[in-house]
Amino acid sequence: MSDSESIDGLYIHVPFCDGKCAYCAFYSVPYTAGAAEDWLRALERERTLTLGGRSGFAPRTVYFGGGTPTLLSRSQLERLLDLTGVAQAEEWTVEANPGSVDADRLRLLASRGVNRISVGVQALDDRTLTFLGRRHTVADTHTAVAALRAAGFVNWGLDLIACVPGVSRRQWEQTLAGALALEPCHISVYALTSEEGSALARRVADGRVQLLDDEEQLAMLALAEEKLGAAGLVRYEISNYARPGRECLHNLSCWQGKNYVGLGCAAASRVGGRRWTNRSDLKAYVEALDAGRLPPRETEELSPATDGFERLVFGLRTAAGVSLEEVLREARLEHSPVVAIWNRTLERLRGEGLLVREDGRWKLTRRGFEVADHVAVELVL
Numbered sequence: 001m002s003d004s005e006s007i008d009g010l011y012i013h014v015p016f017c018d019g020k021c022a023y024c025a026f027y028s029v030p031y032t033a034g035a036a037e038d039w040l041r042a043l044e045r046e047r048t049l050t051l052g053g054r055s056g057f058a059p060r061t062v063y064f065g066g067g068t069p070t071l072l073s074r075s076q077l078e079r080l081l082d083l084t085g086v087a088q089a090e091e092w093t094v095e096a097n098p099g100s101v102d103a104d105r106l107r108l109l110a111s112r113g114v115n116r117i118s119v120g121v122q123a124l125d126d127r128t129l130t131f132l133g134r135r136h137t138v139a140d141t142h143t144a145v146a147a148l149r150a151a152g153f154v155n156w157g158l159d160l161i162a163c164v165p166g167v168s169r170r171q172w173e174q175t176l177a178g179a180l181a182l183e184p185c186h187i188s189v190y191a192l193t194s195e196e197g198s199a200l201a202r203r204v205a206d207g208r209v210q211l212l213d214d215e216e217q218l219a220m221l222a223l224a225e226e227k228l229g230a231a232g233l234v235r236y237e238i239s240n241y242a243r244p245g246r247e248c249l250h251n252l253s254c255w256q257g258k259n260y261v262g263l264g265c266a267a268a269s270r271v272g273g274r275r276w277t278n279r280s281d282l283k284a285y286v287e288a289l290d291a292g293r294l295p296p297r298e299t300e301e302l303s304p305a306t307d308g309f310e311r312l313v314f315g316l317r318t319a320a321g322v323s324l325e326e327v328l329r330e331a332r333l334e335h336s337p338v339v340a341i342w343n344r345t346l347e348r349l350r351g352e353g354l355l356v357r358e359d360g361r362w363k364l365t366r367r368g369f370e371v372a373d374h375v376a377v378e379l380v381l
Contacts (some may be wrong), residue, residue, distance in 0.1 A: 005271050007051075009260035010059040010084065013267040014038065014066035015282055018100070018363045021122075022133035022203070023161070025195035027266040029279035031071045039282060040076060042289035044083045045261050049294055056087055059260075061250035062092040068120075070100040077105060081112045091155075091249040095120065098144040099136035106151035116248075117148055117156040117187075117270050124178040125171060128164055133199065143181050155246055157186025162224055163211055163217045164192050172220055176227040185246035189224045190239050191217050219372055236319045238369055255314040257307070257330065265295065273297070273302045305338060305381055307331040312342065313376045316355075321363030338381060345378055 016031035016039075029035065048082035053055055062084060070078070072080060086092075093116040094109055101119075109117075121141050123129050129137065148156050162172065168271050179187055194201045194211060203209040212220070225235055233256035240248065254260060254270075262269045265285035268277040277298040278285065285295045302310075308331035315322025324342060328334050346362055349355045354375055368375055 002131075006259060007057070007059050007261055008258040009061040009063065009250050010089075011063045011065065011250070011260055011262040011267060011269075012043070012069075012079075012084070013262060013264035013278075014064055014069040014072070015265055016067050018068065018071060018097075019135055020133065020199065022131070022199040023192060023195065024133075025198045025201075026067075028067050028150065029282050031068075033073065033076075035282065036072055036076050037047050038286045040079055040083070042072065042286040042295075043080075043263055045289040045292075047083055047085065049289075050261060050263065051085070056345065058089075059086065060090050061253060062086055062089045063250045064094045066095060066350060068097050068100050069094050070096040070105055074108060076103055077108060078112075079108075081114075086113070089115055093248070093250060096144070097136060098140040099146055101144045103147050103150060106147055106153070110151050113154070115155055117153055118188075118248075119144060119148075119156065119158050119184075121158045121179070122161045123177045125167070128167055128175075130166065131166065132161065142182075155185050157188065157242070157246075157248075158182065158184045159188045159190070160224075162189050162220045163212045164189050165211060169220070169223065173227065173242070176224060180227070180231045185295075186240070186242040186248065187228060187233060188240050189221065189228075191221060191269070221370075234319070235369075237364060238317050238372055255318055257311040257314065259372055269381070273304075273307060274349070275302060299325045304331045304333050304336070308333045308338065309379065313379060316362065316364055316368075316375065317364070317372060321358070321361040323361050325360070341381065342379065349375060349378060 015027060015029050018026040018031060020028065064067045064080070069077070083204065092114045094114050095118045097120045119141070122134055124138050124141065126137055139155060160175065160179060174330040192211065194204045200209065228241045229235065233243055235241050236247045237251070240251070242248070260269060260273045261271065262278070265278050265282050266280040268285055269275065276297045281296070281300070288295045290303060308327050311331060312322055312324070315327065324346065328339060333339065346355060354365055354371065356363050356365055364372060364375065
């Protein structure tokens with residue numbers, strides 16, 4: 001990767017967790033102090049091999065995700081902050097679970113430039129938390145939010161899971177009200193899905209759990225949009241709501257097709273027309289970097305058509321929409337036959353009430369947001 005390629009975002013995947021949630025199929029391993037030390041040593045080497053030759057590395061956004069970054073000990077968290085090589089970022093986010101944040105870690109993060117916390121609350125009912133396999137309680141959430149405020153964090157958000165079997169409309173409404181009462185700047189709302197390899201998928205497969213049907217899911221998500229919107233949170237992306245000016249800049253830059261580098265096992269990167277994803281294997285990751293090699297990874301050279309399709313589809317996920325002209329220019333497709341194909345498809349989808357065109361930008365209608373996956377399929381070349 002050359003110094004001439006600007007990097008907008010840095011993502012570090014922290015693979016450690018304190019147990020798998022029922023719905024989770026993301027790569028993670030149980031936290032131990034020894035495994036974390038091995039991972040930090042390897043991470044530092046990957047950072048040097050990937051970015052070491054770059055002068056003045058200063059990404060606009062930094063994001064620590066996982067896994068649960070706040071499971072690291074204070075000294076390990078300090079080392080992680082050091083090895084990023086970033087002194088300050090416009091937005092620096094750390095994911096946390098309510099049961100894994102404490103005043104000491106939060107003060108450390110704030111003192112080192114972290115200015116945004118994303119808290120994986122998921123539910124505000126202890127029975128629902130148990131069903132989801134979470135290991136915190138509603139009381140832990142309130143304690144965590146109080147600690148965030150005491151540490152001086154202003155920009156923080158909550159993740160919620162909608163469409164949980166057994167949760168009535170009234171209970172979901174109470175969850176939304178409880179989340180709003182905590183006064184976050186940002187709320188993400190994700191519909192519960194059955195991900196291959198998760199405990200929930202096994203329960204669904206053997207009939208122990210039945211997920212909500214499409215109509216029930218849409219009703220729950222519509223209720224979230226209604227309640228969050230009435231409280232002043234704007235739906236700026238299909239699953240994300242924020243107070244004006246508090247949108248997640250890191251995620252926005254990824255949806256807009258900007259360059260970002262991911263470090264850590266299972267981390268993904270995209271720079272120019274090249275994308276790579278490190279293998280989801282901590283042991284192989286550490287062994288390769290201890291031997292002075294980059295970790296095993298899958299690499300893909302993006303064709304202009306693939307690049308353009310992703311910019312178009314991800315841009316449509318946002319309330320701001322997307323300019324087809326900008327997509328074609330950035331993907332170097334101005335004179336490609338895809339121009340006529342996409343124009344015809346976009347106009348047809350507008351005729352079906354799924355898209356509108358405002359100020360030169362294509363945007364999903366409310367119905368379009370509900371069937372965004374269908375819109376994406378229609379735009380496949």
